[in-house]
Amino acid sequence: MTTASFKPITSLLGTALSLLLGLQLLSTPAQAAPSGTPIKVGGTLAMTGPLSATAMVHKLVGEIYVEELNKKNGLLGRPVEWILKDDQSKPDLARTLYEQIVTVDKADLLIGPYATANILSAMGVAQRYNKVLIHHTFGIPSLAKYDMQFPTWATGVDxxxxxxxxxxxxxxxxxxxxxxxxxxxxxxxxxxxxxxxxxxxxxxxxxxxxxxxxxxxxxxxxxxxxxxxxxxxxxxxxxxxxxxxxxxxxxxxxxxxxxxxxxxxxxxxxxxxxxxxxxxxxxxxxIFEQHAPMTSNTGAAEFAKIFNERAAKAGLPDTFVDTQAAASFAAWQVLEAAVTATKSLDDRTLAIWLKKNTVNTIEGPMRFDGVNNYGDDVSKxxxxxxxxxxxxxxxxxxxxxxxxxxx
Structure with a gap:
């Protein structure tokens, strides 16, 4: 799969209370190409089945993010490989595929699938193997009991x-x-x-x-x-x-x-x-639409330019960045922020950092220190x-x- 890269801009405020990460998709000067063993990020999406029309948006976002990531410095100077499998909109299959991603594909990091039922299945696997799971469309916060899951669909706890x-x-x-x-x-x-x-x-x-x-x-x-x-x-x-x-x-x-x-x-x-x-x-x-004032959020304007063009080429019926694309993009932003700030792929290290820090995302500042790791509600x-x-x-x-x- 073609892969890619973003250069984060970090600003440490105070001791370690908050790190606000900004992304520059288009304007950041080129760096040395990433090298070495790829960092594997594994996940599933509903590329077929009743959820596929929406999951295709998440697939395109992930492809764009990883491609841009690898055009710059990857993660920790290494290229990023996205291991993506089709869960066919089926929670049971999602569970099986995440087992494969962890045990057979040996993914370094996990990113969540689309939709609550499938995310809950993935969350169970992540908990079994003590892996961080960053996910983007989980709709029942009270069920998100696992300590190392982090949601970017910022609907608040209730x-x-x-x-x-x-x-x-x-x-x-x-x-x-x-x-x-x-x-x-x-x-x-x-x-x-x-x-x-x-x-x-x-x-x-x-x-x-x-x-x-x-x-x-x-x-x-x-x-x-x-x-x-x-x-x-x-x-x-x-x-x-x-x-x-x-x-x-x-x-x-x-x-x-x-x-x-x-x-x-x-x-x-x-x-x-x-x-x-x-x-x-x-x-x-x-949580986001492609117009002012939200287009001033971190990475929004730059990402929109790329997404609009790629969505048109892919034949998507809506080429604008919306709530689905934004939640998906934010998940990748959060993942990159944690790895870059800690200079680590250790799941426990990443989880500790995310609970203590704020990440600037396309949705706005995002924190994970509330009930079940939820922060502010940005619904609109x-x-x-x-x-x-x-x-x-x-x-x-x-x-x-x-x-x-x-x-």
Whole structure:
């Protein structure tokens, strides 16, 4: 596999309280090419199966990061080799493959797969072998009990409460706050977890629930769910969807002439959702979108230039850096920061450093000293507007001049 490199810029503040790592993808002067035995970073992604549309974004990000890394000085002056395997969107297979990565491939470092269920499987393997696991899309922080796992999907420690409240805050500040709500959700672990939380938060905030439905992850037939939604006539739909489920639901609604009211999609595949004419003004959760003020975060502007070009060449439906690409990129930033600062590949050494220090990432400063190694919640609400995803809430992170729109 073609491999590559980034040069970190470190700034030690005080004794060892915080090391803020910046990356310069394009402007850093060239260094001597890395040499010696490659440092192996192992992981899986859902390159096939129902999660593949989103996992392809993570694959491209990893390829870019490793290529750029090796163009400079690699890690510790050595080239980096990314050992990537296809877990087919299956947690059991992810577990088996991480076993292989540790015991057969002898990976020096681990990086997590895509999506909560697969990450949980990888986490079990990492714990068994006392390996650090840096991962990017884990949605149930209370399950992240392993002491040497580090999340870069910065949702905070209680996203089942803070996430729904963020959504309802955005709606309350919008042009027409809803009074009734339908909650329909996949049973995919993180999605279901957040949707159950949304149900409780909605009740506390005085919204009237007119429908609650669940489906098995992997479902492809949303006709009956669309019909129930049409009968319920909610002002607002909370869609506990992941990957292409939201698109399939919107398509089923269109077939029965039911135009979607204001609708939130928890974890949609960003490109397909963006391109669907039925998803106009759809809402979703995000941690980063490619516009001001977030493009001033560490590495963001430089990475965006490369990602936009590579995503277009790869034929991805959305070529902008979004929450998925940012979480993935941040995971690699955190991995590089820890190795560079400690000059070590020892897992315990890396874990100790990460708990004591802050890393500047594309998402902003990231720390790991909270419950289950979680830090600050950087969640935001975005909306499809004029052919792009734009942040609409909180106002401090909204794209300049943008406000929430109704369907």
């Amino acid at each position: 996203p089942a409460t803070t996430g729904p409240n963020l959504v309802f805050d955005a709606l309350a500040a919008g042009p027409k706050p809803p009074k009734t709500i339908a909650i329909v959700t996949s049973k995919f672990p993180s999605v279901h977890f957040m949707s159950v939380g949304a149900r409780e938060v909605a009740k506390k905030r005085g919204l009237t629930e007119v429908l609650y439905l669940e489906w098995e992850f992997g479902n492809r037939d949303f006709g009956a769910i669309a019909s129930r939604l049409k009968e319920a006539k909610p002002d607002f739909i909370w869609g506990g969807v992941i990957a292409l489920e939201g698109i399939l639901l919107l398509d089923a609604m269109k077939k029965i002439d039911y135009p979607a009211p204001q609708m939130f999609h928890f974890l949609p595949s960003p490109g397909p959702m963006l391109k669907s004419p039925d998803a106009k003004n759809a809402l979703a959760m995000t 609400i975005k909306q499809v507007q004029n052919g792009e995803w734009v942040v609409v809430w909180p106002k401090a992170y909204a794209k300049p001049g943008v406000k929430m729109q109704l369907p």
